[in-house]
Amino acid sequence: MQPWIPRPTVIAATIVGMTIVTLSGFMVPALWNEAVGARDAAGFTAGLAGVAAVFAGYARLLWLNLMRRTRPAHRIGLAAIAVACWTAPLLGVDQGWGNALLIPSGLIAVVLPLRPAAAVVAAATVLTPVYGTLLGLPALTVLYEVTGVPLAAFSGYVTVWLFHVVQELREARAELARSAVGEERQRFARDLHDVLGHSLQAVALRAEVAERYLDRDGGRVRKELAEIQRIARDSVRDVREVVRGYRATSLAAELDGMSAVLRAAGIRCEPPEVSPALPAHVHEPLGWVAREAATNVLRHSTATWCEIAVRADGGGVRVEIVNDGAARRSTGDAGSGLPGLAERIAAAGGEFRAGPAGDGTFRVTAELPAVPVEGDA
Structure with missing residues (x-):
C-alpha cells in the first residue's frame, strides 16, 4: 500500500x-x-x-x-x-x-x-x-x-x-501534469487551425471572386456562393470531428500516449495489447477515459505504478485503469473530469465507475457495448 x-x-x-x-x-x-x-x-x-x-x-x-x-x-x-x-x-x-x-x-x-x-x-x-x-x-x-x-x-x-x-x-510532477494538459490543448489548437485555417481562407477568396463578378456574371456569383456554402458545411463537420476527438483517434494510440506520459513522470506503466478489431464507436469515448485517467494520476495521486487492461468480447469493450497512491479526498473534490466522463460514457450507452478501491488504489472502469446505441454512430 x-x-x-x-x-x-x-x-x-x-x-x-x-x-x-x-x-x-x-x-x-x-x-x-x-x-x-x-x-x-x-x-x-x-x-x-x-x-x-x-x-x-x-x-x-x-x-x-x-x-x-x-x-x-x-x-x-x-x-x-x-x-x-x-x-x-x-x-x-x-x-x-x-x-x-x-x-x-x-x-x-x-x-x-x-x-x-x-x-x-x-x-x-x-x-x-x-x-x-x-x-x-x-x-x-x-x-x-x-x-x-x-x-x-x-x-x-x-x-x-x-x-x-x-x-x-x-513540483516537477505538478509541472508535468500541467505540461500534459498544455500539450493536449496545443494539439487541439493545431487541429482546429488546420481545419479552419484553410477553409476560412478559401471562403474569403470565394467571397472576393463573387464580389468581383457581382455586377457582370450572376451565374458565376451563384456558383461561388454555392461553393462557399459547401466549404462552410465541410468546415462545420470537420470542427465537430475535432471537438469529439474523431480525427486520427484510436484507443491504442491514446493508451500508448497515456503510458508514455506516466513513465516520463517516473510511474511504472506499460501499454496493454489492444485488438485492431475493436468497434469504431468505442475509440473516441474510451480515449477520453484514458486522457482523464492520466491527468488524475499525475495531479491527484502519489502513484508509483499504473496498470491498464482492455478486454473485448461479444458483449462489449471494457477498459480498466488502476493506480496506487490514491489521494485521501472526498468525491466532491474530484472536479468536473470524472463526472464529465460518466456523462460521455452514459451517452454512448455504457457504464462508468471510478473511485478508491479501499487498498490504497484508485480504479477507473469504463465499459461500452459492442453495438453502438442509436444516435451514437
Whole structure:
C-alpha cells in the first residue's frame, strides 16, 4: 500500500518536532540534576528557561530554512545559539551541561552555505576536544563530542536537502501534469487551425471572386456562393470531428500516449495489447477515459505504478485503469473530469465507475457495448 504523503508544512513541522525531541535528550541529565537539588530552584528555573530559549531559536532557524527563507541574519541566530551552548558547560560539566556542545552542530550546514559550513564544522571538530579537555570532560565524553559534531552537521544538512529534493520532485510532477494538459490543448489548437485555417481562407477568396463578378456574371456569383456554402458545411463537420476527438483517434494510440506520459513522470506503466478489431464507436469515448485517467494520476495521486487492461468480447469493450497512491479526498473534490466522463460514457450507452478501491488504489472502469446505441454512430 502506498503511504499517504502529507503537505510540505506538515512534513517540516514533523522534522522540527522530532529534532527538538532528539535534542531534548541531550539536556535531560542537566535539567534532572538541577531539579533534584544540585542547585536551588532559581538555578533550575534559569537553566530550563535557557534551554527553552535555545530550542525555540533552533526550531525557528530550522523551520525557516526548510521553507527556503534563508537570510544572512540567521547566522547571528546560529552564533547566539553556539555561544549559549558552549557557555553552558561552565555551569557544571559533572551536571550534564557538557552535552550542550553538540547542539549547534546540526544547524551549521543548514544556515551556512556549503563551503563555509564545512570550514566551521572542521574548526568545531578541532576546538571541541581542546575545550572539552579544558573543562575536564572524561576522555570518552570528549571522543563522543568530537565524533558527534561532524555527524550532527551532516545529519542536519541531509535532512534539509532531502526535504527540498522531495519538494522539487513534487513540483516537477505538478509541472508535468500541467505540461500534459498544455500539450493536449496545443494539439487541439493545431487541429482546429488546420481545419479552419484553410477553409476560412478559401471562403474569403470565394467571397472576393463573387464580389468581383457581382455586377457582370450572376451565374458565376451563384456558383461561388454555392461553393462557399459547401466549404462552410465541410468546415462545420470537420470542427465537430475535432471537438469529439474523431480525427486520427484510436484507443491504442491514446493508451500508448497515456503510458508514455506516466513513465516520463517516473510511474511504472506499460501499454496493454489492444485488438485492431475493436468497434469504431468505442475509440473516441474510451480515449477520453484514458486522457482523464492520466491527468488524475499525475495531479491527484502519489502513484508509483499504473496498470491498464482492455478486454473485448461479444458483449462489449471494457477498459480498466488502476493506480496506487490514491489521494485521501472526498468525491466532491474530484472536479468536473470524472463526472464529465460518466456523462460521455452514459451517452454512448455504457457504464462508468471510478473511485478508491479501499487498498490504497484508485480504479477507473469504463465499459461500452459492442453495438453502438442509436444516435451514437
